[in-house]
Amino acid sequence: MSKKRIIVVGNGMVGHNFINTLATSDNADQFEILTFSEEPRLAYDRVQLSKYFSGASADDLALTTSDEYDGLGVVYTLNDKVVGIDADNKTITTASGRVEGYDKLVLATGSYPFVPPIPGKDQDHCLVYRTIEDLEAISASAAVSKTGVVVGGGLLGLEAANALKQAGLDTHVVEFAPRLMAVQLDEGGGKLLRRKIEDLGVSVHTEKNTKEIVAGEECRYRMNFADGSYLETDMILFSAGIRPQDELARQFGLDMGERGGIVINDYCQTSEKDIYAIGECALWDGKIYGLVAPGYQMAKVTVNHIINSLITHQDHTLSFQGADMSTKLKLLGVDVASIGDAQGRTAGAHSYIFNDDVAEVYKRLIVSADGKKLLGAVLVGEVDSYGTLLQLMLNDMDIPGNPAALILPALGDEAPAGLGVTALPDTAQICSCYDVSKGDIAGAVQGGCCTVGDIKAATKATSGCGGCSALVKQVMEAELESMGVEVDHSLCEHFAYTRVELADIIRVKGYTSFPEILKSHGKGHGCEICKPAIGSILASFNNEYVLKDDLMPLQDTNDIFLGNMQKDGTYSVVPRVPGGEITPDKLIAIGEVAKEFDLYTKITGGQRIDLFGAQLHELPKIWEKLIAAGLETGHAYGKSLRTVKSCVGSTWCRYGVLDSVGMAVALEHRYKGLRAPHKIKFGVSGCTRECAEAQSKDIGVIATESGWNLYVCGNGGMRPRHADLFATDLDDETLVKYIDRVLMFYVRTADRLQRTSVWLENLEGGLDYLKDVVINDKLAINEELENAMTKVVGTYQCEWKTTIETPEKLKRFSHFINAAESDDNLAFVRERGQRRPATEAERIELVSLDNNEPTTTK
Amino acid sequence: MSNWTKVCPLADITPDTGVCALVDGKQVAVFRYGEGETVYAISNYDPFGNANVLSRGIVGSLGERPVVASPLYKQHFDLSNGECLEDAEKSIAAYQVRIEAGVVEVAAA
Ligand code: SRM
Ligand SMILES: Cc1cc2nc3c(=O)[nH]c(=O)nc-3n(C[C@H](O)[C@H](O)[C@H](O)COP(=O)(O)OP(=O)(O)OC[C@H]3O[C@@H](n4cnc5c(N)ncnc54)[C@H](O)[C@@H]3O)c2cc1C
Ligand code: SF4
Ligand code: FES
Numbered sequence: 001m002s003k004k005r006i007i008v009v010g011n012g013m014v015g016h017n018f019i020n021t022l023a024t025s026d027n028a029d030q031f032e033i034l035t036f037s038e039e040p041r042l043a044y045d046r047v048q049l050s051k052y053f054s055g056a057s058a059d060d061l062a063l064t065t066s067d068e069y070d071g072l073g074v075v076y077t078l079n080d081k082v083v084g085i086d087a088d089n090k091t092i093t094t095a096s097g098r099v100e101g102y103d104k105l106v107l108a109t110g111s112y113p114f115v116p117p118i119p120g121k122d123q124d125h126c127l128v129y130r131t132i133e134d135l136e137a138i139s140a141s142a143a144v145s146k147t148g149v150v151v152g153g154g155l156l157g158l159e160a161a162n163a164l165k166q167a168g169l170d171t172h173v174v175e176f177a178p179r180l181m182a183v184q185l186d187e188g189g190g191k192l193l194r195r196k197i198e199d200l201g202v203s204v205h206t207e208k209n210t211k212e213i214v215a216g217e218e219c220r221y222r223m224n225f226a227d228g229s230y231l232e233t234d235m236i237l238f239s240a241g242i243r244p245q246d247e248l249a250r251q252f253g254l255d256m257g258e259r260g261g262i263v264i265n266d267y268c269q270t271s272e273k274d275i276y277a278i279g280e281c282a283l284w285d286g287k288i289y290g291l292v293a294p295g296y297q298m299a300k301v302t303v304n305h306i307i308n309s310l311i312t313h314q315d316h317t318l319s320f321q322g323a324d325m326s327t328k329l330k331l332l333g334v335d336v337a338s339i340g341d342a343q344g345r346t347a348g349a350h351s352y353i354f355n356d357d358v359a360e361v362y363k364r365l366i367v368s369a370d371g372k373k374l375l376g377a378v379l380v381g382e383v384d385s386y387g388t389l390l391q392l393m394l395n396d397m398d399i400p401g402n403p404a405a406l407i408l409p410a411l412g413d414e415a416p417a418g419l420g421v422t423a424l425p426d427t428a429q430i431c432s433c434y435d436v437s438k439g440d441i442a443g444a445v446q447g448g449c450c451t452v453g454d455i456k457a458a459t460k461a462t463s464g465c466g467g468c469s470a471l472v473k474q475v476m477e478a479e480l481e482s483m484g485v486e487v488d489h490s491l492c493e494h495f496a497y498t499r500v501e502l503a504d505i506i507r508v509k510g511y512t513s514f515p516e517i518l519k520s521h522g523k524g525h526g527c528e529i530c531k532p533a534i535g536s537i538l539a540s541f542n543n544e545y546v547l548k549d550d551l552m553p554l555q556d557t558n559d560i561f562l563g564n565m566q567k568d569g570t571y572s573v574v575p576r577v578p579g580g581e582i583t584p585d586k587l588i589a590i591g592e593v594a595k596e597f598d599l600y601t602k603i604t605g606g607q608r609i610d611l612f613g614a615q616l617h618e619l620p621k622i623w624e625k626l627i628a629a630g631l632e633t634g635h636a637y638g639k640s641l642r643t644v645k646s647c648v649g650s651t652w653c654r655y656g657v658l659d660s661v662g663m664a665v666a667l668e669h670r671y672k673g674l675r676a677p678h679k680i681k682f683g684v685s686g687c688t689r690e691c692a693e694a695q696s697k698d699i700g701v702i703a704t705e706s707g708w709n710l711y712v713c714g715n716g717g718m719r720p721r722h723a724d725l726f727a728t729d730l731d732d733e734t735l736v737k738y739i740d741r742v743l744m745f746y747v748r749t750a751d752r753l754q755r756t757s758v759w760l761e762n763l764e765g766g767l768d769y770l771k772d773v774v775i776n777d778k779l780a781i782n783e784e785l786e787n788a789m790t791k792v793v794g795t796y797q798c799e800w801k802t803t804i805e806t807p808e809k810l811k812r813f814s815h816f817i818n819a820a821e822s823d824d825n826l827a828f829v830r831e832r833g834q835r836r837p838a839t840e841a842e843r844i845e846l847v848s849l850d851n852n853e854p855t856t857t858k
Numbered sequence: 859m860s861n862w863t864k865v866c867p868l869a870d871i872t873p874d875t876g877v878c879a880l881v882d883g884k885q886v887a888v889f890r891y892g893e894g895e896t897v898y899a900i901s902n903y904d905p906f907g908n909a910n911v912l913s914r915g916i917v918g919s920l921g922e923r924p925v926v927a928s929p930l931y932k933q934h935f936d937l938s939n940g941e942c943l944e945d946a947e948k949s950i951a952a953y954q955v956r957i958e959a960g961v962v963e964v965a966a967a
Contacts, residue, residue, distance in 0.1 A: 493920070493921070494918075494919075515893075524918070524919040524921075525891075525892070525917075525918050525919030525924065526918040526919070527916070527918035527919065527920060527925070527927065528915070528916040528918060528927035528932055530918075531916055531918060532916070549872050549873075552872055552875060553872065553873065553874035553875050553916070553917060554916075555916075556916065556929075557914070557915075557929035557930070560875075560914060560929075561914065565911065565914070565929055565930065567907060567909065567930070568909050569907075569909035569910055569911040569914075569930075811870065812877070815878060815910075816878055816879060816880045816885075817865060817866045817870065817871075817877040817878065817879055817888075818863075818864070818865050818866055818879050818880060819879075819880040821880060823885075823910050825903075825909065825910050840908075
């Protein structure tokens with residue numbers, strides 16, 4: 001029997017999903033699959049398109065590769081639009097003139113951005129947002145623009161606004177309706193979203209109907225609105241909705257919806273039984289679905305229908321029954337979610353509304369007339385309950401207890417209301433992108449999966465938008481636990497405890513050394529995970545000299561030689577410069593040392609000076625000189641207090657209201673040497689202009705007219721987080737007290753290598769709980785926390801000073817224990833007047849052949 | 859015939875740490891494993907970071923094997939035979955080592 005020929009028009013997200021499903025099905029060898037795309041590349045992830053602006057390349061977004069298609073036997077043609085269908089003879093024609101016959105034709109042509117018919121809309125810097133080529137055009141235009149306007153305040157429009165803002169443009173959103181995201185949000189939610197977005201610096205203009213686009217005076221263009229007002233801008237991005245790409249179907253006689261869209265039945269067949277339509281071009285029950293998940297469902301139904309009707313001749317087991325349009329997303333950093341009947345249109349529905357103007361959270365529940373079922377929800381600012389609420393609605397479950405509890409913040413001791421994943425039925429859909437149910441995940445766990453990674457590989461869950469990861473993990477853990485498998489939170493193979501548990505054990509039992517702890521609570525010989533973790537806990541509580549004989553083996557790469565190891569095995573030297581304030585004499589001393597030892601010198605991002613390229617045997621000599629000049633170790637190597645960044649403050653600055661440098665210096669001296677689960681950084685600014693960037697630090701302090709505002713748990717680095725405002729207008733004493741408590745509580749309860757930002761995000765009860773502990777002494781431990789900090793402050797020592805004064809410790813500071821030579825593998829070159837490590841290529845040139853293992857240079 | 863080089867008194871190596879010795883022109887990382895007299899010797903050269911640093915890594919065990927974790931990127935090397943646990947192709951040399959009258963000796967021939 002010859003193979004059946006399937007032609008797929010369009011290789012977008014849904015077309016690709018269809019091809020992939022068919023080509024990997026049990027009957028794949030019975031089919032010959034051809035696909036034509038108008039775009040110059042194979043399918044890519046449109047959902048993640050905006051990542052292109054944060055550095056993702058076209059390859060990163062690709063959903064497949066030509067090799068993969070070749071491997072599956074899929075024949076593809078790019079850059080060739082299908083322009084004709086002959087349903088009678090079952091052939092298609094392409095723009096390049098090719099004619100191909102089919103047994104079944106699948107239209108997956110997607111949609112195109114709608115541009116309102118405004119005079120002037122066709123100018124150079126008037127763009128849309130749908131393809132990679134569009135993004136390239138937007139980038140190019142942004143590079144020569146200062147101001148940008150997005151027309152359309154819906155989901156995509158706001159995403160586009162984010163892109164313009166990231167590109168550094170002064171960004172505006174112009175919306176025809178009275179509020180943002182009118183489809184997904186209600187009035188209250190839309191209002192809060194608007195406020196939050198405006199706080200981020202994006203201007204929002206609602207109820208504006210653009211009449212024309214003309215040449216501007218200040219900017220490239222001027223948009224004149226129907227109400228007589230206007231806005232000037234250098235570029236315009238239209239995001240005013242999408243229209244189904246249905247011209248082919250329209251021209252060749254398929255049934256169409258009144259306002260477009262190719263009409264399909266429950267099996268995704270069009271009015272021609274051998275032609276299917278799936279994805280955004282299809283109209284089912286009068287509806288177009290502008291999301292991928294319903295498209296993927298259509299693809300699945302179509303594959304099933306084609307196999308059943310051509311090969312197995314069975315009844316059709318799958319049919320398309322509509323799809324849920326609930327969404328959860330982050331728009332310009334603001335969490336927004338919409339579930340079901342978000343506008344409360346169902347007859348007799350009641351609502352519950354929770355609105356917190358201070359924390360900027362809005363939540364609304366729409367509940368059935370009898371109060372038993374959840375019909376919809378709007379969440380802005382805080383969307384943690386999305387998974388729970390969505391499951392309640394989708395599975396038509398009874399609301400447990402009082403509906404209000406589902407949106408009220410947890411007060412006092414109550415755990416936040418919700419329902420455990422165990423309550424969900426097996427059919428509950430957990431991952432909508434890949435239609436993975438709770439039962440599928442349970443099956444995968446029974447099949448041996450025990451990490452989220454395994455589940456992802458086995459079911460694809462979490463590999464789409466990723467929104468389901470938390471829920472997938474919960475379902476997996478619940479399933480593992482129900483199978484009697486203990487979910488492993490062990491630190492490593494030597495300790496079956498978490499860092500927090502170990503910290504409690506050490507504190508309560510008063511342990512002071514690793515062997516004691518290993519003997520009583522661990523096994524084996526330890527490793528590079530548990531040793532530094534326990535070393536850090538011991539240091540936090542006991543604050544002994546870190547190179548003491550029984551502590552030394554616990555120290556990580558950097559601590560063990562009190563310097564940061566560089567790629568070639570040399571070290572960097574960073575003296576402490578409290579608050580960034582330094583005398584000319586100390587500057588000169590640093591300069592002299594750098595010059596004498598030929599160290600590469602650089603100002604760090606933390607307001608101090610780093611000297612690079614010191615060899616082991618040089619470290620003690622360098623520090624001897626620095627200490628003699630009155631400098632101390634900066635702990636740049638430790639998981640400990642790093643720097644307290646300051647601005648110049650009231651001493652010199654005409655706006656400063658308090659002495660930020662004085663406070664920064666005092667804080668740095670107080671907490672220097674404090675070892676913690678991860679490094680800790682502070683910032684102190686003299687007024688709200690915030691020149692010290694305190695809100696990006698673990699501890700941020702900002703002066704006000706009436707005291708200090710304290711911010712906690714900010715982070716720069718890999719995943720930046722703005723610090724949360726913790727308390728306002730504090731006097732010096734209270735400020736220090738609060739910081740003592742927050743830091744010690746962090747030391748006690750954080751995970752290994754967890755910065756304060758992630759710690760807070762994982763702390764049950766969050767910021768409110770932390771406030772309760774620190775300000776209201778909820779756990780009655782404040783005295784203990786303060787005493788613990790007093791002990792650390794009182795036992796501070798400059799580790800380099802102690803080392804220099806301890807001759808046996810100095811023995812270790814030489815490359816060889818039995819020879820005076822230095823490492824012969826080091827090679828340097830000079831650049832911009834300083835020494836730096838040679839690159840591999842430079843090394844080869846410098847190679848000296850007198851030594852054969854390993855390649856060495858002098 | 860092994861050619862033994864005296865490296866240092868055992869007491870000079872803090873338990874569960876390493877030192878680097880120069881033996882016949884080779885850089886050898888010598889580790890004292892535990893409080894007692896167990897010692898190991900492997901090459902000091904980290905083939906991932908291309909630097910002579912292994913003697914400065916953290917000593918421990920993985921399963922039954924005594925290992926050191928490279929201080930640069932944390933790959934593990936078996937102290938008894940130099941095998942790299944993450945990538946056997948990047949295994950390194952191991953050397954004979956003994957204690958004679960309280961002094962550690964290595965044979966790098
Ligand atoms: C030297 C310096 C870069 C510079 O030339 O300016 C630097 C250099 C290193 N940083 Fe940094 N960071 C430096 C400022 C920063 C800053 C800016 C700041 O502190 O204001 C940040 C972002 C702020 C923050 O931490 O929230 C920063 C975020 C990181 C991170 C990411 C942390 C995170 O939570 O995402 C790492 C990796 C880590 O710690 O795991 C890191 C790690 C490192 C390490 C330790 C990587 C390593 O293990 O070799 C670098 C070695 C330093 C050395 O050899 O002395 N460095 N690093 C800066 C030293 C500041 C100082 O005076 O101590
Ligand atoms: C910026 C952005 C963000 C989005 N975010 C989300 C999100 O968070 N969640 C979500 O669910 N959805 C999101 N979407 C929507 C999602 O991308 C679409 O639902 C999905 O891509 C639809 O897939 P499709 O295959 O139907 O259409 P498309 O992916 O558009 O693919 C159709 C393809 O067919 C080609 N084509 C059209 N006509 C022809 C022809 N005659 N001949 C040959 N080729 C043709 C087109 O060039 C195109 O390549 C987003 C969309 C955009 C643009
Ligand atoms: S934060 Fe305020 S006081 Fe500090 S330098 Fe800036 S303007 Fe001056
Ligand atoms: S819901 Fe999108 S990846 Fe699971």
